[in-house]
Amino acid sequence: MSRNKDRLGLGEASSPEPSAPVAAMGANIFSFVAPTEFVQLPSEGRYYTPGHPLSDHETIEIKQMTAKEEDILTSITLIKNGVALDRLLESIIIDKSINPKTLLVGDRNAIVIAARVSGYGNTYKTSITCPQCITDQKYDFNLNDAGILTATEVLANLPEEVQKLENGTYQVILPKSNLTVGLRLMTGADENAIAKQIESDKKQQTERLVTTQLSRMIVSVNGNETREAIDYVVNNIPSGDSAYIRKTYKTLVPNLELKLGFACASCSHQEQMEVPLTAEFFWPEQ
Numbered sequence: 286m287s288r289n290k291d292r293l294g295l296g297e298a299s300s301p302e303p304s305a306p307v308a309a310m311g312a313n314i315f316s317f318v319a320p321t322e323f324v325q326l327p328s329e330g331r332y333y334t335p336g337h338p339l340s341d342h343e344t345i346e347i348k349q350m351t352a353k354e355e356d357i358l359t360s361i362t363l364i365k366n367g368v369a370l371d372r373l374l375e376s377i378i379i380d381k382s383i384n385p386k387t388l389l390v391g392d393r394n395a396i397v398i399a400a401r402v403s404g405y406g407n408t409y410k411t412s413i414t415c416p417q418c419i420t421d422q423k424y425d426f427n428l429n430d431a432g433i434l435t436a437t438e439v440l441a442n443l444p445e446e447v448q449k450l451e452n453g454t455y456q457v458i459l460p461k462s463n464l465t466v467g468l469r470l471m472t473g474a475d476e477n478a479i480a481k482q483i484e485s486d487k488k489q490q491t492e493r494l495v496t497t498q499l500s501r502m503i504v505s506v507n508g509n510e511t512r513e514a515i516d517y518v519v520n521n522i523p524s525g526d527s528a529y530i531r532k533t534y535k536t537l538v539p540n541l542e543l544k545l546g547f548a549c550a551s552c553s554h555q556e557q558m559e560v561p562l563t564a565e566f567f568w569p570e571q
Contacts, residue, residue, distance in 0.1 A: 319348045321379060324399040327391040327539035329436040332453035332470050338383045339392070346379040347396060350404040358567050367477055370397070374473075386474040391540030393473050395433070398541060401567060402428050411561055413547060417554035424547060426560050432542035439539050447533065454504055455537055459526040464518065466530065467505035470538055475501045495527060496520060502534060 323344040330342040339345065354376050363369040374385035374393065377400055385393070401409075413424040440449060446458040455468045479497050486492045499519045504510060506518045547558040 319351050320403075321346055321348045322399065322403060324396050325433065327395055327433055327435055327541065328389050328470070329539070331436045331440075332389060332539075333387075334453060337387065338380055339388075345383070345392070345396065347377045347400060348379060350377060350400055354400075354404075367480060371473060371477075373397075373400070386472060386477070388473050389470050389539070390472065390476060391434075391470075391538055394541045394543075398428055398431060398543075405567070409560065409566065411566075413558070413561070415547075415549040415551060415554055416556070416558075417549060418552040420549065420551040422550055424550075426545050426547075428560075430545050431560075434538075434540055434542055436539045439537060442536075444533070444536075447537065457530065457533060459522065460529055461523040461525045464522070464526070465507050466503050466518070467510075468502050468530070468534060468537070469504050471501055495531070499527065499530060502530065 323346050325344055326339065326342065328339075330339050333340040350373075354373055357363060357369055357372045357376060360369060360372075363372055370393075371385045374388070374396060375381075378385065378396070388396070407427055407429040409426045409428050410423055411426065412421060414421050443449065446460075448456045450456060450467075453469070456465055457468055458465050479494075479501060482497045483492065483494060486497075496519050500515065503515050503519060506514050509515075543560040544557040545560055546555065548555045
């Protein structure tokens with residue numbers, strides 16, 4: 286839904302009125318405002334702490350991308366520093382009190398997909414390798430077919446060993462150690478921190494993807510919220526518990542479901558495939 290009324294912000298005229306043709310041309314130019322729309326948030330605002338601008342809000346208003354946003358997406362400096370997506374979100378979100386880094390990952394994904402669809406359309410042409418015949422080919426995905434897993438659906442299907450707390454976190458009992466760990470949904474800031482840590486680890490040839498992710502998810506162990514307790518558990522829990530946390534976490538995250546139908550042009554193989562969000566995502570073939 287668009288809502289552009291009262292967003293012109295032209296100010297009051299203080300100079301003599303221009304001639305009619307000039308006035309008409311000026312009105313045509315300066316009365317144009319980028320359309321806006323409301324995007325459904327997978328989280329439904331149910332995981333944000335009280336006081337956050339999106340607490341208990343089911344939607345967020347964004348404006349359509351313009352040439353200004355394309356500048357952001359093509360900035361080598363922003364891309365290199367890993368902040369291009371944050372700057373894009375800052376630019377298109379109408380409510381400027383919202384810090385994009387605090388957005389839950391699922392909500393960020395929903396906004397990014399909506400911005401791409403409104404800016405370039407719902408068809409996403411990208412390169413795909415068929416898992417059956419290993420043929421590389423171009424394939425058109427319809428982004429409007431992306432499903433959404435809402436907080437309502439997540440909470441309606443919680444396993445017995447998982448409990449959602451009022452502060453937006455979950456309590457999970459681990460099957461091997463029988464420890465009770467508190468888990469929180471990760472945000473854009475967490476994604477950025479994980480990416481930076483992985484990049485740093487690569488330089489030192491010590492990659493720690495699993496423990497880095499766990500250290501961002503876990504907020505308590507048997508009620509103990511100290512960093513010391515969390516770090517100890519992250520580095521010492523049985524691999525079975527580690528795998529259980531990561532598997533369970535995926536089911537607890539309200540998000541877009543970007544597995545869409547694929548049909549191979551060579552061998553006719555069909556399956557649901559994860560849509561690869563490559564650089565082509567924001568730069569469709571013109």
